Amino acid sequence: MTEMNKGLEGVIASQTKISSIIDDRLTYVGYDIGDLAEHASFEEVIYLLWYYRLPNKRELAIFQEQLTKEMKLGHKIIASLAVIAHEKVHPMSVMRTMVSMLGVYDKDSEGDSNLSNYSKAMKLVAKMPTLVAAYARMRKDEVPLQPRGDLSLAGNFLYMLTGTEPTPLHVKAMNRALVLHAEHEMNASTFSARVCVATLSDIYSGVTAAIGSLKGALHGGANEQVMVMLAEIGDESNVVAYLDAKLAKKEKIMGFGHRVYENGDPRAQYLRDMCEELTTVTGDTKWYDISRAVEQYVWDKKQLKPNVDFYSATVYHCLGIDQDLFTPIFTVSRIAGWSAHILEQYEDNRLIRPRAEYVGETNNTYIPVEER
Ligand SMILES: CC(=O)SCCNC(=O)CCNC(=O)[C@H](O)C(C)(C)COP(=O)(O)OP(=O)(O)OC[C@H]1O[C@@H](n2cnc3c(N)ncnc32)[C@H](O)[C@@H]1OP(=O)(O)O
Ligand SMILES: O=C([O-])CC(=O)C(=O)O
Numbered sequence: 458m459t460e461m462n463k464g465l466e467g468v469i470a471s472q473t474k475i476s477s478i479i480d481d482r483l484t485y486v487g488y489d490i491g492d493l494a495e496h497a498s499f500e501e502v503i504y505l506l507w508y509y510r511l512p513n514k515r516e517l518a519i520f521q522e523q524l525t526k527e528m529k530l531g532h533k534i535i536a537s538l539a540v541i542a543h544e545k546v547h548p549m550s551v552m553r554t555m556v557s558m559l560g561v562y563d564k565d566s567e568g569d570s571n572l573s574n575y576s577k578a579m580k581l582v583a584k585m586p587t588l589v590a591a592y593a594r595m596r597k598d599e600v601p602l603q604p605r606g607d608l609s610l611a612g613n614f615l616y617m618l619t620g621t622e623p624t625p626l627h628v629k630a631m632n633r634a635l636v637l638h639a640e641h642e643m644n645a646s647t648f649s650a651r652v653c654v655a656t657l658s659d660i661y662s663g664v665t666a667a668i669g670s671l672k673g674a675l676h677g678g679a680n681e682q683v684m685v686m687l688a689e690i691g692d693e694s695n696v697v698a699y700l701d702a703k704l705a706k707k708e709k710i711m712g713f714g715h716r717v718y719e720n721g722d723p724r725a726q727y728l729r730d731m732c733e734e735l736t737t738v739t740g741d742t743k744w745y746d747i748s749r750a751v752e753q754y755v756w757d758k759k760q761l762k763p764n765v766d767f768y769s770a771t772v773y774h775c776l777g778i779d780q781d782l783f784t785p786i787f788t789v790s791r792i793a794g795w796s797a798h799i800l801e802q803y804e805d806n807r808l809i810r811p812r813a814e815y816v817g818e819t820n821n822t823y824i825p826v827e828e829r
Contacts, residue, residue: 461814466716470809471651474509475797476640481720485640486510494727499610499635499790500524503582506640506797507575521609527583528604528613530591533562535601538588542595548785549672553665555588556581560661567659574803577660578796585792586610589785590617611635614789615776626738627776630731634772637724638765638787640794642717646670646677650795651802655809660799667795668788674711677787682711683770684780687747696750704758712767713755721762728768735775744771 462468476485483490485502486509493502497511500521504512512520530538537558541551560566563580565573591601594617602617611632615623623631641647650667654660671677690699703710715722729748736745748771755761773783 464716465811470643470648471802473642473798473801475506475794475801476642478642478717481718481723483641483723490637490723491727493636494633494724497636499632499639499793502636502639503793506793507578507800523579524583524610525604525606525613527580528587530584530587530601531562534558534584534588535591538591538595538601542592547672548589548592548781549668549678549788551592552588552785552788553668553672555592556585556661556668557665559584559588560659560665563661566661569657569659569803571803574660574800578800581660581664581796582792586614586789587617589782589789590614592785593618593779593782594620619777626735630735630772630776633727633731634769634786635790635793637727638769638790640791640797641765644676645673646791647795647798651798652809654799654802655806657806660796663799664792664795667791671787671791672784675709677766677784677791679711679764679766680770680773680783680787681780683767684774684783686711687744687751687770688780690747690751693743693746693750696747696754700751700754700758710751710755710759710761712763712770713759713761715762715764718762718764722764724765725763725768728765728772729763732768732771732775735772739775744774 474486476483477487485493486505488497488505488511497505498517501511501517503524504517504520534555538551538555541554544551559580563577565577568574568577587601587604594601599620602620604613604617608616608622609628609632612623612628615627615631643651646667649670650663653666654663674682686699690696700710732745732748736742748768752763752767755763770780770783773786774780778786
């Protein structure tokens with residue numbers, strides 16, 4: 458057997474044409490993430506990840522129309538959401554359950570043709586923002602809102618969440634966050650999705666598995682923990698003492714470090730810029746200033762750079778979003794990458810089944826329970 462590799466660090470588990478991270482540069486289908494963050498709509502990015510090319514104007518218009526049509530939630534889904542909306546569980550547990558419910562109420566859930574899988578992928582990317590927004594309202598006893606045909610996915614999401622038409626700056630910020638979180642090669646949640654569907658299980662099962670993996674604080678759950686940390690710091694003058702205490706206890710600083718990037722996550726700078734733009738407009742730069750001070754001190758003390766989760770926390774906070782919805786927003790975006798990987802896995806499938814090195818007891822003999 459080959460040597461054990463804890464955490465599968467550096468192991469290549471499959472080939473992909475969806476995204477690459479080479480020498481700290483992230484590209485989606487060969488397009489630099491900075492270029493996409495600056496210019497692309499989230500809808501274009503979904504198309505790019507599924508079809509390995511950008512859509513032309515007509516293709517994009519049709520794609521957007523299909524997405525908007527699929528955004529609505531059926532009454533059975535709203536009824537299921539009503540049953541759990543007030544449970545005291547993390548919103549990611551609600552999302553995991555509701556995606557599973559989408560599978561329950563999709564008559565085509567077991568369909569395995571290419572057409573059926575693309576159609577289910579479309580339903581999932583379209584319904585994810587509506588689910589998060591509906592849950593956010595229903596847990597506060599507010600009526601869930603229907604998507605509007607005249608808004609982009611980012612705009613619709615903010616509208617359905619808040620009930621008011623978002624400003625162009627807020628739509629730009631949300632769109633940029635969705636583009637930047639959409640895809641990231643063989644991260645833990647994408648790997649979970651691929652492992653699941655490689656058994657020839659269905660797409661809803663794959664996405665349910667992925668949501669479970671994204672929830673954890675070492676992965677997507679870090680963005681919520683970043684906001685918890687910033688709130689605990691509370692003022693720029695507390696940054697050093699707070700971080701010193703954390704590091705002395707050998708605790709991880711959320712939103713820093715990365716398994717793959719050696720010199721920093723390129724997505725962080727675009728979110729930092731967005732964060733600066735948002736806070737400059739509101740005139741309340743407190744959270745941005747604290748974040749900059751944290752970034753500087755963690756670099757000075759540990760030579761660690763922020764990852765995608767660090768500045769996304771302040772961006773969402775500036776958009777007025779509750780902190781426990783930060784990771785669910787990650788699902789609204791990452792469903793693009795998960796679905797692309799699931800479709801790619803089906804295209805050229807092989808069961809994913811690594812080995813474990815056995816380090817337990819050997820040569821035991823069964824003793825009847827009465828004699829133990
Ligand atoms: C979307 C995303 O998933 S991005 C990642 C989001 N997660 C986080 O922000 C959580 C905080 N970060 C981390 O826990 C890690 O950096 C991970 C999970 C992202 C990567 O983990 P790994 O590649 O397994 O690195 P590992 O945890 O072994 O860290 C290597 C060393 O750097 C240190 N280190 C890494 N990240 C951090 C951190 N955030 N704070 C403090 N120390 C850290 C570790 O303590 C370890 O030091 P040691 O060798 O002296 O023990
Ligand atoms: O790639 C990873 O390990 C985690 C990450 O940054 C992501 O999923 O966006």
